[in-house]
Amino acid sequence: MSHTTTLPLAKAINTALRDELAADEKTLLIGEDIGALGGVFRVTDGLQAEFGEHRVIDSPLAESGIIGTCIGMAMRGYRPVAEIQFDGFVFPGYNQITTQLAKIHNRTDGAITVPVTIRIPYGGHIGSIEHHSESPEALFAHTAGLRIITPSSPQDAYWMTRQAIVSNDPVIIFEPKRRYWLKGEVDTANPAPDAFTAQVLRQGSDATLATYGPLVPVALAAAEVASTEGRSIEVIDVRSISPLDDETIARSAAKTRRLVVAHEAPTFGGFGAEIAARVTERAYHRLAAPVLRVGGFHMPYPPSAQEGRYLPDIDRMLEAVERSFVYERSTAG
Amino acid sequence: MEDAATERVQLLAEDGTLSTHELYSRHLEGLDDAGFRALYRHMALERRFDAEATSLQRQGQLALWAPALGQEATQVGTIAALKSTDRVFPTYREHAMALYRGISPEELIVLFRAAAHTGWDPNTYNFNSYAIVLASQTLHATGWAMGIQQDLRSGTLPRDKAEDEIVLACLGDGASSQGDVHESMVFAASYRLPMLYFIQNNHWAISVPSSTQSRAPLAHRAAGYGFEGVRVDGNDVLASYAVAAEMAEQIRSGAGPKLIESVTYRLGAHTTADDPTKYRSAEEVASWEARDPLHRYRQWLTSEGKADEGFFDEVDAEAKDVAADLRRAVAEIEPIDIERVFDTVYTEPHRQVEADRAWLKDYEAGFAEDDDAEEAASS
Numbered sequence: 179m180s181h182t183t184t185l186p187l188a189k190a191i192n193t194a195l196r197d198e199l200a201a202d203e204k205t206l207l208i209g210e211d212i213g214a215l216g217g218v219f220r221v222t223d224g225l226q227a228e229f230g231e232h233r234v235i236d237s238p239l240a241e242s243g244i245i246g247t248c249i250g251m252a253m254r255g256y257r258p259v260a261e262i263q264f265d266g267f268v269f270p271g272y273n274q275i276t277t278q279l280a281k282i283h284n285r286t287d288g289a290i291t292v293p294v295t296i297r298i299p300y301g302g303h304i305g306s307i308e309h310h311s312e313s314p315e316a317l318f319a320h321t322a323g324l325r326i327i328t329p330s331s332p333q334d335a336y337w338m339t340r341q342a343i344v345s346n347d348p349v350i351i352f353e354p355k356r357r358y359w360l361k362g363e364v365d366t367a368n369p370a371p372d373a374f375t376a377q378v379l380r381q382g383s384d385a386t387l388a389t390y391g392p393l394v395p396v397a398l399a400a401a402e403v404a405s406t407e408g409r410s411i412e413v414i415d416v417r418s419i420s421p422l423d424d425e426t427i428a429r430s431a432a433k434t435r436r437l438v439v440a441h442e443a444p445t446f447g448g449f450g451a452e453i454a455a456r457v458t459e460r461a462y463h464r465l466a467a468p469v470l471r472v473g474g475f476h477m478p479y480p481p482s483a484q485e486g487r488y489l490p491d492i493d494r495m496l497e498a499v500e501r502s503f504v505y506e507r508s509t510a511g
Numbered sequence: 512m513e514d515a516a517t518e519r520v521q522l523l524a525e526d527g528t529l530s531t532h533e534l535y536s537r538h539l540e541g542l543d544d545a546g547f548r549a550l551y552r553h554m555a556l557e558r559r560f561d562a563e564a565t566s567l568q569r570q571g572q573l574a575l576w577a578p579a580l581g582q583e584a585t586q587v588g589t590i591a592a593l594k595s596t597d598r599v600f601p602t603y604r605e606h607a608m609a610l611y612r613g614i615s616p617e618e619l620i621v622l623f624r625a626a627a628h629t630g631w632d633p634n635t636y637n638f639n640s641y642a643i644v645l646a647s648q649t650l651h652a653t654g655w656a657m658g659i660q661q662d663l664r665s666g667t668l669p670r671d672k673a674e675d676e677i678v679l680a681c682l683g684d685g686a687s688s689q690g691d692v693h694e695s696m697v698f699a700a701s702y703r704l705p706m707l708y709f710i711q712n713n714h715w716a717i718s719v720p721s722s723t724q725s726r727a728p729l730a731h732r733a734a735g736y737g738f739e740g741v742r743v744d745g746n747d748v749l750a751s752y753a754v755a756a757e758m759a760e761q762i763r764s765g766a767g768p769k770l771i772e773s774v775t776y777r778l779g780a781h782t783t784a785d786d787p788t789k790y791r792s793a794e795e796v797a798s799w800e801a802r803d804p805l806h807r808y809r810q811w812l813t814s815e816g817k818a819d820e821g822f823f824d825e826v827d828a829e830a831k832d833v834a835a836d837l838r839r840a841v842a843e844i845e846p847i848d849i850e851r852v853f854d855t856v857y858t859e860p861h862r863q864v865e866a867d868r869a870w871l872k873d874y875e876a877g878f879a880e881d882d883d884a885e886e887a888a889s890s
Contacts, residue, residue: 203665232664238701243650243694250654253633255669256661258654274691277644278651281628286640287847288855289632322856322864346858374862421862 181367188221188358190332191297193366194339195222195259199229202257205343208235208244209261209297218263219299219358241271245296249279252292259343265300265352266309272317279348280323295342299355300328301392301442302489305482312479313391313443315352319419319452326419327373328352330394332362334417337370352419354392376423378430382412385436385499388427388453390416393440393490400495411499419449427453428460435466436502440490445473467505470498519774520754521744525802527810529749538592538756539749544817550591550748551812552826554583554805557607559830560616561779563837564623568783572841574625578779579606581746584804585711585773587611588751589679592759595637596673600652601681603641604711608681612636616833617840626846645682646689649708652680653695656704675763677705685716687732688724696768700736703767707758708733710770711745713777718790730772738768745775746804776802 185193198205207222213236216223226234237244241262248258262268268275275296282292302311318326325347329335335353342349371377379394380401389397394415401411412430416423431437437457439450454469472490480488522536523529542550561578568576579586586607590599599608609619614631621630622641629640642648656678662668682692687710699706710729714721725732733740743754751773758769776799780787787796812818853868 203667206661232661238694238697240694240697242691243653243698246647246650246691246694247654247657247698250651250656251658251661252654253639253651254655254658254662256658270690273644274647274650278647282640283858284852284855285628286633286855287627287629287851288858289629289634290640291858325857325861421864423862425862 182363182365184361185332185336185364186358187329187332187335187354187360187362188219190336190362190364191221191339191353192223192225193364194336194343195225196228197366198259198340198343199225199233203233204255205257205259206233206235206251207259207261208237208248210237210239210244210263212236212261217261219355221297221299221353221358222261241267241269242274245271245274245279245294248294248296249274249282249292252294253282253290257293257295257343259295259297262296262298264310265298265312265314268296268298268314275318275324275348275350276321280321283347284323291346292348293343293346294348295339295345296348296350297339298350298352299358300352301354301356302479302482302485303356303392305485307482308479311482311485313352313441313474315419315441316443316447316449316452318350319449323348324420325349325374326352327417328354328391328419329417330354330357330391330415332360332364334370334415336364336366338373338417341373352391356392357395360395374418374421374423376414376416376418376426378412378426379415380411380413382410383434384410385438385502386412386414386427386430386434387438387440387495387499388414388416388430389440390419392442396490396492397440397495400492400499403492404496404499409499416453422452422456424453424456424460428457431457431469432461432464435464436499437465437469438472438495438498438502439469440472440495440498441474442489443474444476445471446476448473467502470502472498519742519744520750521747522750522753523747523807523811525807527807527814529811532753535750535753535757538753541756542752547812547817548822550587550752551805551808551818552829553587553591553607553611554748554808555826556830556833557583557587557610558805559834560610560837561606563834564620565779565783567838567841568623573620573623573783575782575784576623577604577782578777579604581776581778581799581804582711582713583607584748584808585743585745585751585775588748589709589755589771589773592752592755593677593679594673594675596671597637597677597679597759598652598655599638599679599681600648600655601639601641602645602648602683602686603643604683605641605681609636609638612638614638615840616837617844620837620841621844624841624844624846626844645686646691646695649680649682649686649695650691650698652678652706653698653704656699656706657702659705660702677707677759677762679707679709681709681711683710683716684712684714684721684724684729685719687729696733696736699768700738703765705762706768707755707762708768708770709755710772711775712772713775715777715781715787715791717781717785728772730770733770736768738770740770740772742772742774745773746802746807748804748808775804
């Protein structure tokens with residue numbers, strides 16, 4: 179019997195949630211509108227009907243309450259999976275995530291584990307209004323105690339979600355909401371690579387383009403365009419923000435001698451800076467140019483009528499790749 | 512909001528006379544003389560422990576201490592009315608409750624010596640870690656109560672749990688202003704959770720009076736969520752016990768959440784880092800000293816013949832031992848090693864934690880080599 183089906187990314191997550199609910203009765207889902215409605219993106223569609231309103235729980239409209247009660251349930255042996263409706267709405271729960279969830283295992287000298295998974299649809303390009311298009315991953319990456327992952331394909335979405343739920347650490351999954359409808363093959367019998375590693379998606383020799391989540395298909399397309407122009411670009415899907423698989427990225431950068439990091443979040447204080455610093459420390463003598471970053475601007479996410487100029491696209495990624503070559507020429511003499 | 516004008520349940524008056532209450536007094540029938548004496552003993556031992564901790568901080572042995580002086584009756588009365596299977600989610604001032612549950616002086620004091628973040632395993636005593644970001648614990652309590660409900664529904668009650676378990680969520684008048692308390696109460700009411708909110712209104716949130724937190728009695732807030740709130744004289748250990756027992760009984764029988772506002776007074780400083788003379792009058796403090804919870808109860812125990820001088824002498828002697836034990840324990844506390852801190856950031860290895868751990872090890876090994884070289888050179 180084949181275990182491979184073609185699914186949209188959202189449906190792959192839905193399947194992962196269903197399989198974990200079926201595998202462990204201690205697994206629970208909680209969030210706003212996740213029951214009868216199936217979530218605003220229908221990621222939990224049909225799960226309440228299948229598992230009951232006590233395992234797929236519609237919560238009051240209160241994000242701190244969602245996270246805080248997940249912590250209490252986890253302390254008692256449950257494995258709650260919280261849905262935050264949109265990236266911009268996680269902040270009422272930020273205190274519980276950073277001062278409590280991330281620290282309880284450490285605070286109790288390991289006596290208590292809090293295996294809470296938090297699913298957050300993130301990123302732009304959906305033409306929405308304020309607070310519905312943000313990329314706050316760097317704000318969480320700085321907090322020790324959290325694991326943070328972001329899948330970019332249906333196969334990764336299925337397996338990384340399952341790996342997050344069974345992890346005994348708190349895990350935040352940033353789901354690239356503009357890719358919810360992206361279709362791909364999902365093999366439910368053969369696991370994707372470890373959720374906490376980076377993966378080289380395309381081999382190349384001239385430059386490395388590292389990105390994650392919603393920009394992975396953009397980077398692959400950029401590499402394709404570059405190849406027609408004679409540039410061989412290696413593409414890395416970072417996949418895990420914390421831990422960061424800096425070794426895989428640095429190995430690639432040492433090979434191609436150029437690295438461009440792209441994300442939707444603003445570059446200032448963004449996660450790309452962390453990647454740039456770590457790769458520079460590891461591969462300084464191999465690099466032909468500084469690590470360059472492509473990302474959002476230092477502004478609140480703009481009205482989506484302007485998001486086309488704000489979000490990195492193929493051209494901006496390739497512009498940065500070209501800049502890394504110019505850099506070498508301008509300093510070579 | 513004047514306390515005098517507000518109704519509150521009192522059984523034992525300031526002058527040591529006991530009155531009866533149609534709803535609550537029956538719970539005192541469950542206590543024999545030894546039980547009544549035990550309440551006093553727990554209060555007195557905590558008071559001595561508290562005084563010793565305050566002086567240890569003054570002597571530089573503790574980083575900080577948050578005295579519970581004046582709040583012994585409300586804490587002991589309330590926890591004595593619960594079962595050991597009821598989970599407690601404390602703030603950072605529930606010392607009498609912690610000691611009552613069997614947490615040792617050493618385990619309790621470790622946090623205040625900044626030697627570790629928590630000195631006890633919450634599961635051993637069914638008593639959570641102290642919460643320093645106030646009100647965060649009320650949501651954890653709610654989640655725990657949701658877990659109880661899940662356990663009962665699925666019929667997979669953990670071995671060490673009871674079917675009639677309830678949760679005690681502690682907070683103070685200051686934390687009552689936090690949004691997490693509101694969210695906690697919304698969830699508790701919506702899911703009809705077995706929770707008892709226990710607000711110790713000690714009148715001061717550091718330097719800010721309770722009137723800045725609320726213009727109505729905090730107990731009244733419960734009505735807005737659709738559950739019952741009761742005000743009790745927190746300096747009356749018998750009322751504290753009886754009201755908590757009544758509330759717990761009703762919650763166990765499926766009544767959903769309840770709230771107790773205990774009207775008490777923080778006779779000491781907020782912590783050893785503050786100076787209460789800057790924000791409250793000596794007259795106010797004196798008026799509450801006159802309502803001392805131990806004094807009142809001792810009078811009653813004596814006049815009722817439930818305890819004699821021999822008993823009080825024994826408690827005094829035991830309290831001296833508690834103080835000596837605490838002093839000895841503090842001197843012997845070994846701070847947690849940073850290796851152990853690295854170990855518990857995650858349950859499984861994390862690349863960046865391991866990199867930092869390795870870096871520190873190499874860095875410090877470099878000093879050891881320098882020391883060795885110096886030693887070799889000087890010998």
